[in-house]
Amino acid sequence: MIDSVLTPSLRKTNCRQILVREDSVLRKIHKTIGSKRPEQSGMLGINSETDVITHYAFDETSKGTTVSNMPDVKRLNDIINDDWKPNGIQYIGGPHSHPPGVHRPSSGDREYGQQILEAKRSLEELHIWIVIPAVDGHTYEVFPYTLDREGNLELVELVPVDENDQPIIADAHDHSQSEPSTLGPKRPPVVIQSPADVLSESRGRAIVDISGQYIRVHEAYDLARLAASRLVFIGVGGIRDTVLYCARAGVQEFILIDPDVVSESNIATQGVYRDEIGLPKVEAVKRELIRINPNIRVVALQQSVDEIDDPAFQRLLHDPMMELPLPGFGGDIYRELPPSVTVSVAGTDSFEAQARNNRIGLKWEIPTLASQMYERGLGAEITFTHPDTTRACHRCVLWTRYRAFLKEGFQNTVGSSSAPICATQRLAGLESFMLMALLHHGTNHPRFGGLLRRIGNRNLIQIRMDPDIAASLGLKVFDRVFGTVDHDRSLFDDVVWLPQEPEDGIKDRPICPECGGNGDLHSALGKFEDTREMPK
Ligand SMILES: [Zn+2]
Numbered sequence: 001m002i003d004s005v006l007t008p009s010l011r012k013t014n015c016r017q018i019l020v021r022e023d024s025v026l027r028k029i030h031k032t033i034g035s036k037r038p039e040q041s042g043m044l045g046i047n048s049e050t051d052v053i054t055h056y057a058f059d060e061t062s063k064g065t066t067v068s069n070m071p072d073v074k075r076l077n078d079i080i081n082d083d084w085k086p087n088g089i090q091y092i093g094g095p096h097s098h099p100p101g102v103h104r105p106s107s108g109d110r111e112y113g114q115q116i117l118e119a120k121r122s123l124e125e126l127h128i129w130i131v132i133p134a135v136d137g138h139t140y141e142v143f144p145y146t147l148d149r150e151g152n153l154e155l156v157e158l159v160p161v162d163e164n165d166q167p168i169i170a171d172a173h174d175h176s177q178s179e180p181s182t183l184g185p186k187r188p189p190v191v192i193q194s195p196a197d198v199l200s201e202s203r204g205r206a207i208v209d210i211s212g213q214y215i216r217v218h219e220a221y222d223l224a225r226l227a228a229s230r231l232v233f234i235g236v237g238g239i240r241d242t243v244l245y246c247a248r249a250g251v252q253e254f255i256l257i258d259p260d261v262v263s264e265s266n267i268a269t270q271g272v273y274r275d276e277i278g279l280p281k282v283e284a285v286k287r288e289l290i291r292i293n294p295n296i297r298v299v300a301l302q303q304s305v306d307e308i309d310d311p312a313f314q315r316l317l318h319d320p321m322m323e324l325p326l327p328g329f330g331g332d333i334y335r336e337l338p339p340s341v342t343v344s345v346a347g348t349d350s351f352e353a354q355a356r357n358n359r360i361g362l363k364w365e366i367p368t369l370a371s372q373m374y375e376r377g378l379g380a381e382i383t384f385t386h387p388d389t390t391r392a393c394h395r396c397v398l399w400t401r402y403r404a405f406l407k408e409g410f411q412n413t414v415g416s417s418s419a420p421i422c423a424t425q426r427l428a429g430l431e432s433f434m435l436m437a438l439l440h441h442g443t444n445h446p447r448f449g450g451l452l453r454r455i456g457n458r459n460l461i462q463i464r465m466d467p468d469i470a471a472s473l474g475l476k477v478f479d480r481v482f483g484t485v486d487h488d489r490s491l492f493d494d495v496v497w498l499p500q501e502p503e504d505g506i507k508d509r510p511i512c513p514e515c516g517g518n519g520d521l522h523s524a525l526g527k528f529e530d531t532r533e534m535p536k
Protein backbone atom coordinates (compact mmCIF):
# COMPACT_ATOMS: atom_id res chain seq x y z
CA MET A 1 0.00 0.00 0.00
CA ILE A 2 1.30 3.44 -0.85
CA ASP A 3 1.73 5.17 2.49
CA SER A 4 1.12 8.76 1.53
CA VAL A 5 -1.65 11.12 0.61
CA LEU A 6 -1.56 12.03 -3.03
CA THR A 7 -2.89 15.43 -3.88
CA PRO A 8 -4.21 15.32 -7.40
CA SER A 9 -5.21 18.98 -7.09
CA LEU A 10 -1.55 19.92 -7.34
CA ARG A 11 -1.03 17.99 -10.53
CA LYS A 12 -1.29 19.67 -13.87
CA THR A 13 -3.95 17.69 -15.65
CA ASN A 14 -6.72 18.58 -18.02
CA CYS A 15 -9.31 16.57 -16.14
CA ARG A 16 -12.36 18.12 -14.58
CA GLN A 17 -11.96 18.53 -10.82
CA ILE A 18 -14.56 17.38 -8.32
CA LEU A 19 -14.37 18.59 -4.71
CA VAL A 20 -14.85 15.81 -2.16
CA ARG A 21 -14.83 15.92 1.64
CA GLU A 22 -11.87 13.91 2.83
CA ASP A 23 -13.14 12.85 6.27
CA SER A 24 -16.79 12.15 5.60
CA VAL A 25 -16.34 10.61 2.15
CA LEU A 26 -12.84 9.57 1.04
CA ARG A 27 -11.66 8.07 4.33
CA LYS A 28 -14.97 6.32 4.86
CA ILE A 29 -14.82 4.70 1.43
CA HIS A 30 -11.32 3.51 2.24
CA LYS A 31 -12.48 2.00 5.54
CA THR A 32 -15.51 0.25 4.06
CA ILE A 33 -15.43 -0.72 0.38
CA GLY A 34 -11.67 -0.25 0.29
CA SER A 35 -11.03 -2.86 2.97
CA LYS A 36 -13.43 -5.58 1.87
CA ARG A 37 -13.42 -8.01 -0.99
CA PRO A 38 -15.17 -6.98 -4.21
CA GLU A 39 -17.99 -6.46 -5.02
CA GLN A 40 -19.14 -3.88 -2.49
CA SER A 41 -20.93 -0.63 -3.11
CA GLY A 42 -22.08 2.62 -1.58
CA MET A 43 -23.64 5.91 -2.59
CA LEU A 44 -22.55 9.52 -2.75
CA GLY A 45 -24.40 12.74 -1.97
CA ILE A 46 -23.53 16.20 -3.28
CA ASN A 47 -24.37 19.56 -1.74
CA SER A 48 -26.23 21.17 -4.62
CA GLU A 49 -25.42 24.68 -3.31
CA THR A 50 -21.65 24.24 -3.19
CA ASP A 51 -21.13 21.35 -5.63
CA VAL A 52 -19.02 19.52 -3.05
CA ILE A 53 -19.51 15.79 -2.48
CA THR A 54 -20.09 15.73 1.25
CA HIS A 55 -22.01 12.54 2.00
CA TYR A 56 -21.34 8.85 1.64
CA ALA A 57 -23.33 5.80 2.73
CA PHE A 58 -21.93 2.28 2.59
CA ASP A 59 -24.34 -0.41 1.52
CA GLU A 60 -23.69 -2.82 4.37
CA THR A 61 -26.14 -5.39 3.12
CA SER A 62 -24.84 -5.66 -0.42
CA LYS A 63 -23.97 -9.25 -1.03
CA GLY A 64 -21.10 -9.91 -3.33
CA THR A 65 -22.97 -11.90 -5.90
CA THR A 66 -20.93 -13.26 -8.73
CA VAL A 67 -22.11 -10.84 -11.36
CA SER A 68 -23.45 -7.61 -9.94
CA ASN A 69 -24.11 -5.80 -6.72
CA MET A 70 -27.52 -6.12 -5.19
CA PRO A 71 -27.99 -2.86 -3.32
CA ASP A 72 -30.40 -2.68 -0.43
CA VAL A 73 -32.65 -0.22 -2.24
CA LYS A 74 -35.07 0.47 0.60
CA ARG A 75 -32.42 1.36 3.17
CA LEU A 76 -30.56 3.58 0.72
CA ASN A 77 -33.78 5.33 -0.30
CA ASP A 78 -34.56 5.94 3.38
CA ILE A 79 -31.19 7.63 3.82
CA ILE A 80 -31.74 9.80 0.75
CA ASN A 81 -35.26 10.83 1.75
CA ASP A 82 -34.86 11.16 5.53
CA ASP A 83 -31.28 12.41 5.94
CA TRP A 84 -30.02 13.84 2.69
CA LYS A 85 -32.89 15.64 0.97
CA PRO A 86 -33.91 17.78 4.01
CA ASN A 87 -30.28 18.98 4.17
CA GLY A 88 -30.00 19.87 0.49
CA ILE A 89 -27.95 16.78 -0.37
CA GLN A 90 -28.65 15.12 -3.70
CA TYR A 91 -27.81 11.52 -4.62
CA ILE A 92 -25.28 11.48 -7.49
CA GLY A 93 -24.15 7.86 -7.83
CA GLY A 94 -21.56 5.97 -5.88
CA PRO A 95 -18.41 3.90 -5.61
CA HIS A 96 -18.22 0.14 -6.00
CA SER A 97 -15.32 -2.24 -5.95
CA HIS A 98 -13.78 -4.34 -8.67
CA PRO A 99 -11.03 -6.96 -8.53
CA PRO A 100 -7.50 -5.68 -9.19
CA GLY A 101 -6.90 -4.87 -12.82
CA VAL A 102 -10.50 -3.97 -13.67
CA HIS A 103 -10.30 -0.20 -13.45
CA ARG A 104 -13.12 0.82 -15.76
CA PRO A 105 -16.88 0.58 -15.30
CA SER A 106 -18.09 -2.55 -17.08
CA SER A 107 -20.77 -2.38 -19.75
CA GLY A 108 -23.14 -3.73 -17.09
CA ASP A 109 -22.20 -0.79 -14.84
CA ARG A 110 -22.93 1.60 -17.69
CA GLU A 111 -26.29 0.01 -18.44
CA TYR A 112 -27.28 0.20 -14.79
CA GLY A 113 -26.09 3.81 -14.68
CA GLN A 114 -28.19 4.70 -17.73
CA GLN A 115 -31.25 3.24 -16.00
CA ILE A 116 -30.62 5.43 -12.95
CA LEU A 117 -30.21 8.51 -15.16
CA GLU A 118 -33.48 7.64 -16.89
CA ALA A 119 -35.23 7.37 -13.54
CA LYS A 120 -33.75 10.54 -12.03
CA ARG A 121 -34.28 13.30 -14.57
CA SER A 122 -32.77 15.94 -12.25
CA LEU A 123 -29.34 14.30 -12.50
CA GLU A 124 -27.04 15.63 -15.21
CA GLU A 125 -24.51 12.91 -14.71
CA LEU A 126 -23.91 9.91 -12.49
CA HIS A 127 -20.70 9.24 -10.58
CA ILE A 128 -19.40 5.69 -10.96
CA TRP A 129 -16.21 5.32 -8.95
CA ILE A 130 -14.31 2.06 -9.27
CA VAL A 131 -12.51 1.07 -6.07
CA ILE A 132 -9.75 -1.53 -6.02
CA PRO A 133 -9.78 -2.68 -2.39
CA ALA A 134 -6.66 -3.20 -0.31
CA VAL A 135 -7.06 -6.94 0.11
CA ASP A 136 -4.68 -9.78 -0.72
CA GLY A 137 -1.76 -7.37 -0.83
CA HIS A 138 -3.21 -5.15 -3.55
CA THR A 139 -2.85 -1.39 -3.47
CA TYR A 140 -5.96 0.60 -2.65
CA GLU A 141 -6.97 2.70 -5.62
CA VAL A 142 -9.94 4.80 -6.71
CA PHE A 143 -10.83 5.44 -10.34
CA PRO A 144 -13.53 8.12 -10.40
CA TYR A 145 -15.71 8.14 -13.52
CA THR A 146 -18.82 10.06 -14.44
CA LEU A 147 -21.46 8.86 -16.88
CA ASP A 148 -23.49 11.39 -18.86
CA ARG A 149 -26.87 11.03 -20.52
CA GLU A 150 -25.26 10.19 -23.86
CA GLY A 151 -23.53 7.23 -22.23
CA ASN A 152 -20.05 8.80 -22.22
CA LEU A 153 -17.65 7.90 -19.44
CA GLU A 154 -15.28 10.58 -18.21
CA LEU A 155 -12.44 10.11 -15.78
CA VAL A 156 -12.46 13.01 -13.32
CA GLU A 157 -10.06 14.24 -10.70
CA LEU A 158 -10.98 14.15 -7.01
CA VAL A 159 -9.81 17.09 -4.90
CA PRO A 160 -9.97 16.32 -1.16
CA VAL A 161 -11.41 19.19 0.90
CA ASP A 162 -11.83 19.80 4.64
CA GLU A 163 -15.00 20.63 6.61
CA ASN A 164 -14.85 24.20 5.28
CA ASP A 165 -14.54 22.93 1.71
CA GLN A 166 -10.95 24.14 1.51
CA PRO A 167 -8.61 21.93 -0.55
CA ILE A 168 -6.29 19.90 1.66
CA ILE A 169 -2.66 20.45 0.75
CA ALA A 170 -0.72 17.37 1.67
CA ASP A 171 2.39 17.90 3.73
CA ALA A 172 4.79 15.02 3.51
CA HIS A 173 5.93 15.64 7.10
CA ASP A 174 2.48 14.90 8.43
CA HIS A 175 3.00 11.31 7.41
CA SER A 176 6.61 10.83 8.31
CA GLN A 177 7.28 8.02 10.75
CA SER A 178 10.11 9.94 12.39
CA GLU A 179 8.20 13.04 13.43
CA PRO A 180 5.36 13.08 15.93
CA SER A 181 2.07 13.37 14.15
CA THR A 182 -0.07 16.38 14.86
CA LEU A 183 -3.11 14.51 13.65
CA GLY A 184 -3.40 12.19 16.62
CA PRO A 185 -3.57 8.49 15.84
CA LYS A 186 -2.20 7.72 12.41
CA ARG A 187 -5.03 7.78 9.95
CA PRO A 188 -5.42 5.39 7.06
CA PRO A 189 -3.89 6.73 3.89
CA VAL A 190 -6.10 7.96 1.12
CA VAL A 191 -4.68 7.04 -2.24
CA ILE A 192 -6.30 8.54 -5.26
CA GLN A 193 -5.04 7.43 -8.60
CA SER A 194 -4.62 10.58 -10.61
CA PRO A 195 -6.31 10.59 -14.00
CA ALA A 196 -2.97 11.20 -15.67
CA ASP A 197 -1.60 8.03 -14.09
CA VAL A 198 -4.60 6.00 -15.15
CA LEU A 199 -4.47 7.19 -18.71
CA SER A 200 -0.77 6.61 -19.09
CA GLU A 201 -1.09 3.20 -17.46
CA SER A 202 -3.85 2.07 -19.77
CA ARG A 203 -1.99 3.52 -22.72
CA GLY A 204 1.16 1.79 -21.58
CA ARG A 205 -0.49 -1.58 -21.24
CA ALA A 206 -3.10 -1.53 -23.96
CA ILE A 207 -1.31 0.06 -26.86
CA VAL A 208 2.24 -1.23 -26.70
CA ASP A 209 3.43 -1.46 -30.28
CA ILE A 210 4.49 -5.08 -30.66
CA SER A 211 4.30 -5.23 -34.44
CA GLY A 212 8.07 -5.74 -34.60
CA GLN A 213 7.64 -9.12 -32.90
CA TYR A 214 5.79 -10.47 -35.90
CA ILE A 215 7.67 -9.15 -38.92
CA ARG A 216 9.04 -12.60 -39.69
CA VAL A 217 5.78 -14.47 -39.22
CA HIS A 218 3.08 -12.18 -40.54
CA GLU A 219 2.41 -14.69 -43.29
CA ALA A 220 2.73 -17.71 -41.02
CA TYR A 221 -0.53 -16.87 -39.23
CA ASP A 222 -3.64 -14.78 -39.57
CA LEU A 223 -2.43 -12.43 -36.84
CA ALA A 224 -5.69 -10.48 -36.61
CA ARG A 225 -7.54 -13.73 -36.01
CA LEU A 226 -5.13 -14.86 -33.31
CA ALA A 227 -5.24 -11.47 -31.58
CA ALA A 228 -9.01 -11.89 -31.16
CA SER A 229 -8.82 -15.58 -30.19
CA ARG A 230 -9.21 -16.99 -26.69
CA LEU A 231 -7.71 -20.13 -25.20
CA VAL A 232 -9.08 -21.62 -21.99
CA PHE A 233 -6.61 -23.94 -20.26
CA ILE A 234 -7.89 -26.35 -17.62
CA GLY A 235 -4.55 -27.09 -15.98
CA VAL A 236 -1.37 -25.20 -16.85
CA GLY A 237 1.33 -27.55 -15.49
CA GLY A 238 2.67 -29.97 -18.09
CA ILE A 239 1.09 -27.91 -20.88
CA ARG A 240 2.77 -24.65 -19.85
CA ASP A 241 5.03 -24.42 -22.89
CA THR A 242 2.07 -24.93 -25.22
CA VAL A 243 0.40 -21.91 -23.59
CA LEU A 244 3.53 -19.84 -24.12
CA TYR A 245 4.00 -21.00 -27.73
CA CYS A 246 0.47 -19.83 -28.51
CA ALA A 247 1.28 -16.43 -27.00
CA ARG A 248 4.40 -16.21 -29.14
CA ALA A 249 2.26 -17.05 -32.18
CA GLY A 250 0.00 -14.09 -31.37
CA VAL A 251 -2.97 -15.39 -29.36
CA GLN A 252 -3.95 -12.57 -26.99
CA GLU A 253 -6.65 -13.90 -24.65
CA PHE A 254 -6.02 -16.58 -22.05
CA ILE A 255 -8.09 -18.05 -19.24
CA LEU A 256 -5.86 -20.11 -16.93
CA ILE A 257 -7.40 -22.50 -14.39
CA ASP A 258 -5.21 -24.52 -12.02
CA PRO A 259 -5.34 -24.93 -8.22
CA ASP A 260 -1.68 -25.96 -7.83
CA VAL A 261 1.43 -24.05 -6.89
CA VAL A 262 4.82 -24.52 -8.53
CA SER A 263 6.91 -27.17 -6.77
CA GLU A 264 10.62 -27.86 -7.01
CA SER A 265 10.09 -31.07 -9.01
CA ASN A 266 8.26 -29.10 -11.73
CA ILE A 267 11.56 -27.56 -12.83
CA ALA A 268 12.61 -30.82 -14.46
CA THR A 269 9.27 -31.45 -16.14
CA GLN A 270 7.24 -28.28 -16.70
CA GLY A 271 9.57 -25.51 -17.79
CA VAL A 272 9.34 -23.47 -14.59
CA TYR A 273 12.15 -21.68 -12.77
CA ARG A 274 13.46 -21.85 -9.21
CA ASP A 275 12.23 -18.35 -8.41
CA GLU A 276 8.69 -19.50 -9.22
CA ILE A 277 8.59 -22.21 -6.54
CA GLY A 278 5.57 -21.61 -4.31
CA LEU A 279 3.85 -19.33 -6.80
CA PRO A 280 0.41 -20.38 -8.05
CA LYS A 281 0.98 -22.04 -11.43
CA VAL A 282 -1.56 -19.73 -13.07
CA GLU A 283 0.27 -16.69 -11.72
CA ALA A 284 3.63 -17.97 -12.95
CA VAL A 285 2.23 -18.57 -16.45
CA LYS A 286 0.48 -15.19 -16.43
CA ARG A 287 3.79 -13.45 -15.73
CA GLU A 288 5.44 -15.27 -18.60
CA LEU A 289 2.59 -14.39 -20.96
CA ILE A 290 2.92 -10.69 -20.19
CA ARG A 291 6.69 -10.91 -20.63
CA ILE A 292 6.03 -12.23 -24.14
CA ASN A 293 3.32 -9.72 -25.00
CA PRO A 294 2.27 -6.92 -22.63
CA ASN A 295 -1.02 -6.55 -24.51
CA ILE A 296 -2.17 -10.05 -23.61
CA ARG A 297 -5.46 -10.23 -21.72
CA VAL A 298 -5.31 -12.96 -19.11
CA VAL A 299 -7.56 -14.23 -16.34
CA ALA A 300 -5.66 -16.38 -13.83
CA LEU A 301 -7.84 -18.54 -11.59
CA GLN A 302 -6.11 -20.48 -8.85
CA GLN A 303 -8.92 -22.93 -8.34
CA SER A 304 -10.09 -26.35 -9.33
CA VAL A 305 -12.25 -26.49 -12.44
CA ASP A 306 -14.93 -28.15 -10.29
CA GLU A 307 -15.33 -24.89 -8.40
CA ILE A 308 -16.45 -23.17 -11.60
CA ASP A 309 -20.10 -23.80 -12.38
CA ASP A 310 -21.62 -23.67 -15.84
CA PRO A 311 -22.89 -20.06 -15.77
CA ALA A 312 -19.42 -18.88 -14.75
CA PHE A 313 -17.77 -21.12 -17.33
CA GLN A 314 -20.00 -19.77 -20.06
CA ARG A 315 -18.83 -16.26 -19.23
CA LEU A 316 -15.20 -17.36 -19.30
CA LEU A 317 -15.73 -18.80 -22.77
CA HIS A 318 -17.67 -15.98 -24.37
CA ASP A 319 -17.80 -12.69 -22.44
CA PRO A 320 -15.62 -9.77 -23.45
CA MET A 321 -12.58 -9.68 -21.17
CA MET A 322 -13.53 -6.33 -19.68
CA GLU A 323 -16.85 -7.75 -18.54
CA LEU A 324 -15.32 -10.41 -16.32
CA PRO A 325 -15.06 -8.44 -13.05
CA LEU A 326 -16.20 -11.41 -10.99
CA PRO A 327 -14.75 -11.83 -7.52
CA GLY A 328 -11.45 -13.56 -7.97
CA PHE A 329 -11.55 -13.09 -11.72
CA GLY A 330 -8.78 -10.65 -12.51
CA GLY A 331 -9.56 -9.73 -16.09
CA ASP A 332 -6.69 -7.54 -17.24
CA ILE A 333 -6.78 -5.08 -20.10
CA TYR A 334 -9.97 -4.20 -21.77
CA ARG A 335 -11.43 -5.52 -24.93
CA GLU A 336 -15.07 -4.73 -25.42
CA LEU A 337 -15.73 -7.42 -28.04
CA PRO A 338 -16.23 -11.11 -27.36
CA PRO A 339 -13.55 -13.45 -28.73
CA SER A 340 -13.81 -14.50 -32.39
CA VAL A 341 -13.16 -18.09 -31.40
CA THR A 342 -12.57 -19.88 -28.10
CA VAL A 343 -10.88 -23.26 -27.73
CA SER A 344 -11.07 -25.13 -24.43
CA VAL A 345 -7.97 -27.19 -23.66
CA ALA A 346 -7.59 -29.89 -21.01
CA GLY A 347 -3.97 -29.56 -19.99
CA THR A 348 -4.26 -31.86 -17.03
CA ASP A 349 -3.77 -35.53 -16.25
CA SER A 350 -7.02 -35.57 -14.28
CA PHE A 351 -9.44 -37.83 -16.12
CA GLU A 352 -12.46 -36.02 -14.63
CA ALA A 353 -11.19 -32.66 -15.85
CA GLN A 354 -10.49 -34.05 -19.33
CA ALA A 355 -13.99 -35.52 -19.40
CA ARG A 356 -15.54 -32.21 -18.36
CA ASN A 357 -13.66 -30.52 -21.18
CA ASN A 358 -15.50 -32.81 -23.61
CA ARG A 359 -18.89 -31.83 -22.20
CA ILE A 360 -17.93 -28.14 -22.26
CA GLY A 361 -17.13 -28.46 -25.96
CA LEU A 362 -20.44 -30.21 -26.67
CA LYS A 363 -22.61 -27.90 -24.58
CA TRP A 364 -21.30 -24.68 -26.09
CA GLU A 365 -20.35 -26.09 -29.53
CA ILE A 366 -16.76 -24.96 -29.28
CA PRO A 367 -13.57 -26.70 -30.38
CA THR A 368 -11.65 -28.62 -27.72
CA LEU A 369 -8.30 -30.31 -27.34
CA ALA A 370 -6.89 -32.76 -24.81
CA SER A 371 -3.65 -34.64 -24.61
CA GLN A 372 -2.13 -37.54 -22.76
CA MET A 373 1.48 -38.52 -22.27
CA TYR A 374 2.06 -42.27 -22.39
CA GLU A 375 4.22 -44.22 -19.98
CA ARG A 376 7.80 -42.92 -19.68
CA GLY A 377 7.14 -40.51 -22.54
CA LEU A 378 7.50 -43.33 -25.08
CA GLY A 379 4.51 -41.94 -26.87
CA ALA A 380 1.70 -39.44 -26.50
CA GLU A 381 -1.78 -38.78 -27.75
CA ILE A 382 -3.89 -35.78 -28.68
CA THR A 383 -7.63 -35.82 -29.16
CA PHE A 384 -9.53 -32.82 -30.44
CA THR A 385 -12.99 -31.90 -31.60
CA HIS A 386 -14.41 -29.24 -33.84
CA PRO A 387 -18.16 -29.45 -34.38
CA ASP A 388 -17.67 -28.47 -38.05
CA THR A 389 -15.25 -31.24 -38.97
CA THR A 390 -15.14 -34.09 -36.46
CA ARG A 391 -17.88 -36.67 -35.93
CA ALA A 392 -16.75 -38.38 -32.72
CA CYS A 393 -16.44 -36.65 -29.35
CA HIS A 394 -13.58 -37.38 -26.94
CA ARG A 395 -15.75 -39.93 -25.17
CA CYS A 396 -16.40 -41.78 -28.44
CA VAL A 397 -12.67 -41.81 -29.16
CA LEU A 398 -11.68 -42.88 -25.65
CA TRP A 399 -14.69 -45.04 -24.84
CA THR A 400 -12.59 -47.85 -23.36
CA ARG A 401 -10.94 -45.40 -20.98
CA TYR A 402 -14.35 -44.05 -19.91
CA ARG A 403 -15.58 -47.60 -19.34
CA ALA A 404 -12.54 -48.36 -17.19
CA PHE A 405 -13.08 -45.14 -15.26
CA LEU A 406 -16.76 -45.84 -14.60
CA LYS A 407 -16.36 -49.55 -13.86
CA GLU A 408 -13.01 -49.78 -12.15
CA GLY A 409 -12.35 -46.21 -11.09
CA PHE A 410 -9.57 -45.91 -13.65
CA GLN A 411 -7.10 -43.21 -12.71
CA ASN A 412 -4.32 -42.07 -14.93
CA THR A 413 -1.12 -42.79 -13.05
CA VAL A 414 1.34 -42.03 -15.83
CA GLY A 415 1.29 -38.29 -16.25
CA SER A 416 4.19 -36.10 -17.19
CA SER A 417 6.22 -37.04 -14.12
CA SER A 418 7.87 -40.04 -15.73
CA ALA A 419 8.51 -38.37 -19.08
CA PRO A 420 11.76 -36.75 -20.21
CA ILE A 421 11.49 -33.06 -21.06
CA CYS A 422 12.08 -33.83 -24.75
CA ALA A 423 8.84 -35.83 -24.82
CA THR A 424 6.95 -32.94 -23.21
CA GLN A 425 8.38 -30.53 -25.78
CA ARG A 426 7.54 -32.92 -28.63
CA LEU A 427 3.94 -32.99 -27.47
CA ALA A 428 3.84 -29.22 -26.94
CA GLY A 429 4.92 -28.65 -30.54
CA LEU A 430 2.09 -30.77 -31.91
CA GLU A 431 -0.44 -29.34 -29.46
CA SER A 432 0.30 -25.78 -30.51
CA PHE A 433 0.20 -26.82 -34.17
CA MET A 434 -3.27 -28.32 -33.65
CA LEU A 435 -4.39 -25.22 -31.75
CA MET A 436 -3.33 -23.11 -34.74
CA ALA A 437 -5.47 -25.35 -36.97
CA LEU A 438 -8.47 -25.05 -34.62
CA LEU A 439 -8.14 -21.27 -34.21
CA HIS A 440 -7.67 -20.56 -37.94
CA HIS A 441 -10.51 -22.82 -39.09
CA GLY A 442 -12.80 -20.92 -41.44
CA THR A 443 -10.32 -18.16 -42.24
CA ASN A 444 -8.71 -17.91 -45.66
CA HIS A 445 -5.21 -18.34 -44.29
CA PRO A 446 -3.36 -20.38 -46.95
CA ARG A 447 -1.81 -22.88 -44.55
CA PHE A 448 -4.05 -23.13 -41.50
CA GLY A 449 -7.40 -21.90 -42.82
CA GLY A 450 -8.36 -25.20 -44.46
CA LEU A 451 -6.14 -27.56 -42.49
CA LEU A 452 -8.88 -28.83 -40.21
CA ARG A 453 -10.98 -29.89 -43.21
CA ARG A 454 -7.92 -31.64 -44.63
CA ILE A 455 -7.46 -33.54 -41.36
CA GLY A 456 -11.15 -34.34 -41.37
CA ASN A 457 -12.42 -36.92 -38.91
CA ARG A 458 -8.92 -38.06 -37.89
CA ASN A 459 -9.22 -36.62 -34.41
CA LEU A 460 -7.16 -39.21 -32.55
CA ILE A 461 -3.48 -38.38 -33.00
CA GLN A 462 -0.73 -40.60 -31.65
CA ILE A 463 2.97 -39.79 -31.50
CA ARG A 464 5.58 -42.53 -31.40
CA MET A 465 8.71 -41.47 -29.56
CA ASP A 466 10.12 -44.99 -29.25
CA PRO A 467 10.91 -47.02 -32.40
CA ASP A 468 9.86 -50.19 -30.59
CA ILE A 469 6.59 -48.88 -29.19
CA ALA A 470 4.81 -52.05 -30.32
CA ALA A 471 6.96 -54.02 -27.90
CA SER A 472 7.35 -51.42 -25.14
CA LEU A 473 3.75 -50.22 -24.89
CA GLY A 474 1.92 -52.75 -27.04
CA LEU A 475 0.94 -49.97 -29.45
CA LYS A 476 0.92 -51.75 -32.81
CA VAL A 477 -0.84 -49.17 -34.95
CA PHE A 478 2.40 -47.62 -36.19
CA ASP A 479 3.67 -50.92 -37.52
CA ARG A 480 0.33 -51.53 -39.19
CA VAL A 481 0.34 -48.13 -40.87
CA PHE A 482 4.01 -47.70 -41.69
CA GLY A 483 5.75 -51.00 -41.04
CA THR A 484 5.16 -53.19 -44.05
CA VAL A 485 6.61 -51.09 -46.83
CA ASP A 486 10.34 -50.97 -46.39
CA HIS A 487 12.53 -52.92 -44.00
CA ASP A 488 15.78 -50.97 -44.47
CA ARG A 489 14.69 -47.47 -43.67
CA SER A 490 12.75 -46.89 -40.50
CA LEU A 491 10.22 -44.42 -39.25
CA PHE A 492 9.85 -43.18 -35.75
CA ASP A 493 9.07 -39.93 -33.97
CA ASP A 494 6.17 -40.14 -36.35
CA VAL A 495 2.54 -39.25 -35.93
CA VAL A 496 -0.47 -41.25 -36.98
CA TRP A 497 -3.81 -39.54 -37.56
CA LEU A 498 -6.59 -42.00 -36.92
CA PRO A 499 -10.11 -41.52 -38.29
CA GLN A 500 -12.77 -41.70 -35.60
CA GLU A 501 -16.42 -42.54 -35.92
CA PRO A 502 -19.03 -41.83 -33.25
CA GLU A 503 -20.20 -44.53 -30.86
CA ASP A 504 -23.61 -45.02 -32.43
CA GLY A 505 -24.57 -48.28 -30.78
CA ILE A 506 -23.32 -50.75 -33.37
CA LYS A 507 -20.73 -53.45 -32.62
CA ASP A 508 -22.31 -54.21 -29.21
CA ARG A 509 -21.11 -50.91 -27.82
CA PRO A 510 -23.39 -48.42 -26.11
CA ILE A 511 -24.45 -45.21 -27.80
CA CYS A 512 -22.21 -42.39 -26.58
CA PRO A 513 -24.19 -40.77 -23.75
CA GLU A 514 -22.47 -37.43 -24.26
CA CYS A 515 -22.62 -36.60 -27.98
CA GLY A 516 -25.46 -39.01 -28.79
CA GLY A 517 -23.37 -40.80 -31.40
CA ASN A 518 -25.18 -39.35 -34.42
CA GLY A 519 -22.04 -37.82 -35.90
CA ASP A 520 -23.18 -34.21 -35.48
CA LEU A 521 -21.36 -32.58 -32.59
CA HIS A 522 -23.51 -29.46 -32.98
CA SER A 523 -26.60 -31.38 -31.92
CA ALA A 524 -25.59 -32.03 -28.32
CA LEU A 525 -26.30 -28.40 -27.43
CA GLY A 526 -28.32 -28.02 -24.26
CA LYS A 527 -27.90 -31.65 -23.34
CA PHE A 528 -26.01 -31.00 -20.13
CA GLU A 529 -27.67 -29.27 -17.21
CA ASP A 530 -24.35 -29.26 -15.37
CA THR A 531 -21.20 -30.24 -17.25
CA ARG A 532 -19.60 -31.21 -13.95
CA GLU A 533 -21.64 -34.42 -13.92
CA MET A 534 -20.61 -37.35 -16.08
CA PRO A 535 -23.56 -39.17 -17.69
CA LYS A 536 -23.33 -42.92 -17.10
ZN1 LIG B 1 -18.57 -2.69 -11.84
Ligand SMILES: [Zn+2]
Nearest residue numbers: 393396512515
Ligand atom coordinates in the same frame (compact mmCIF):
# COMPACT_ATOMS: atom_id res chain seq x y z
ZN1 LIG C 1 -19.46 -39.11 -28.20
